[in-house]
Amino acid sequence: MDFISILRGILGIVIMLGICYALSSNRRNINWRLVGIGLAMQLVLAVLILKVPFVRTIFDYVASFFVVLLDFTDAGADFVLGSWPEVAQISDGITGEMVTVGYIFAFKVLPTIIFFSALSALLYYLGILQKIIKGFAWVMSRTMGLTGSESLAAAANVFIGQTEAPLVIKPYLEGMSRSEMLCLMTGGMATIAGGVFAAYVGFLGGSDLETRQLFATHLLTASIMSAPAAIVAAKMLFPEERKIELEDQNLDIPPQEVGDNVLDAISRGTTDGLKLAVNVGAMLLVFTAFVAMINYFFQDMVGNWTNLNGYVQNVTEGRFEGFNVQFILGILFAPVAWVLGVASDDVMVVGQLLGLKTTLNEFFAYAALEGVQGEISPKSVIIATYALCGFANFASIGIQIGGIGAIAPGQRKTLTEFGIKALIGGTIACFLTAAIAGVLAV
Numbered sequence: 407m408d409f410i411s412i413l414r415g416i417l418g419i420v421i422m423l424g425i426c427y428a429l430s431s432n433r434r435n436i437n438w439r440l441v442g443i444g445l446a447m448q449l450v451l452a453v454l455i456l457k458v459p460f461v462r463t464i465f466d467y468v469a470s471f472f473v474v475l476l477d478f479t480d481a482g483a484d485f486v487l488g489s490w491p492e493v494a495q496i497s498d499g500i501t502g503e504m505v506t507v508g509y510i511f512a513f514k515v516l517p518t519i520i521f522f523s524a525l526s527a528l529l530y531y532l533g534i535l536q537k538i539i540k541g542f543a544w545v546m547s548r549t550m551g552l553t554g555s556e557s558l559a560a561a562a563n564v565f566i567g568q569t570e571a572p573l574v575i576k577p578y579l580e581g582m583s584r585s586e587m588l589c590l591m592t593g594g595m596a597t598i599a600g601g602v603f604a605a606y607v608g609f610l611g612g613s614d615l616e617t618r619q620l621f622a623t624h625l626l627t628a629s630i631m632s633a634p635a636a637i638v639a640a641k642m643l644f645p646e647e648r649k650i651e652l653e654d655q656n657l658d659i660p661p662q663e664v665g666d667n668v669l670d671a672i673s674r675g676t677t678d679g680l681k682l683a684v685n686v687g688a689m690l691l692v693f694t695a696f697v698a699m700i701n702y703f704f705q706d707m708v709g710n711w712t713n714l715n716g717y718v719q720n721v722t723e724g725r726f727e728g729f730n731v732q733f734i735l736g737i738l739f740a741p742v743a744w745v746l747g748v749a750s751d752d753v754m755v756v757g758q759l760l761g762l763k764t765t766l767n768e769f770f771a772y773a774a775l776e777g778v779q780g781e782i783s784p785k786s787v788i789i790a791t792y793a794l795c796g797f798a799n800f801a802s803i804g805i806q807i808g809g810i811g812a813i814a815p816g817q818r819k820t821l822t823e824f825g826i827k828a829l830i831g832g833t834i835a836c837f838l839t840a841a842i843a844g845v846l847a848v
Contacts (some may be wrong), residue, residue: 437646456734465627528675568797591831597636735760755781763799785844786845806828
């Protein structure tokens with residue numbers, strides 16, 4: 407941490423807040439006290455987790471729990487799928503070099519999603535997850551003056567997915583204000599679910615225990631820090647206009663149908679996890695194919711005809727194989743990467759990761775990050791890890807409209823109106839978290 411890093415981190419935070427201010431529906435009504443408390447919570451969490459040895463040890467212990475669970479998943483995957491050789495390779499999406507990710511993804515990541523979905527269902531059935539969610543919600547409700555429903559949803563989004571978290575407050579959904587709905591949607595965009603959290607750890611960490619531990623700690627920190635960041639972004643974009651009364655801060659979690667017994671809960675969680683894993687795999691397959699198709703036009707046709715491929719290779723010193731989608735996204739998002747604290751030599755690479763995450767999804771972006779970890783600085787890798795840690799992408803708009811709209815039909819109009827706003831808010835929340843992490847990263 408140095409003076410320049412601090413200045414760039416502050417600049418990044420100011421720019422992100424400035425975007426929210428410029429896009430706000432009611433600038434006069436922005437609760438700056440809430441904004442200040444939300445940023446303070448992020449900073450305190452970051453300092454405690456990343457810089458205070460005692461707290462870092464606690465989080466490392468929690469993260470190690472997830473790492474150990476990955477070994478349990480591997481045992482199940484090996485029994486069902488067998489120990490396949492790591493021979494499946496794909497292009498890293500930037501330099502064109504072949505990297506081994508097919509085996510890791512198909513036989514490590516997808517089974518992890520299924521297992522953690524079942525584990526989450528079991529913890530919910532036992533009432534353990536609700537107590538953790540309620541504890542986080544109590545802190546945010548009392549410090550930031552939120553209603554009970556949006557506090558519970560924000561806390562739930564840290565642990566479960568953007569379509570599962572609204573189920574925690576299902577009876578309250580129809581009566582929530584427009585500001586509360588945007589807060590709910592933005593929280594879903596800015597955080598990740600437990601199942602994919604574990605999958606990212608296995609994906610980025612590979613088979614090395616120490617690397618898994620490092621990414622587990624950072625991803626856990628990112629998801630927790632992004633919860634207050636999402637509230638800040640949402641409440642700036644669409645401030646609450648009604649007065650929050652004491653009765654609005656009720657934190658009772660309504661009972662949910664999660665199974666008749668332990669085995670039933672595990673079975674339901676497994677089925678839901680299988681659906682999620684298949685969906686993730688199918689989405690990546692299709693998105694990868696579409697990127698390849700678009701790159702065929704840009705690189706193989708336009709790039710070859712105009713000699714742009716050679717120009718791109720020269721100016722990027724070989725980091726990009728030609729005039730393709732990744733290069734274009736790198737150009738567009740490079741300034742964002744710079745204000746987040748990324749090293750100047752790495753801004754193009756991290757910029758394209760940010761672009762891939764926003765336009766496609768974070769899994770695709772993490773796949774590219776896994777392929778370039780050795781080519782960019784460790785600090786840039788950490789900043790990218792934080793910035794990519796969220797569901798803020800265009801596909802999530804449809805997921806939220808379909809998922810939340812199904813259980814709260816009366817809010818469908820609000821969901822469709824706020825789709826882009828939630829995407830912007832969720833993206834900014836992740837960037838706020840990354841900017842703070844960039845200041846503290848070593």
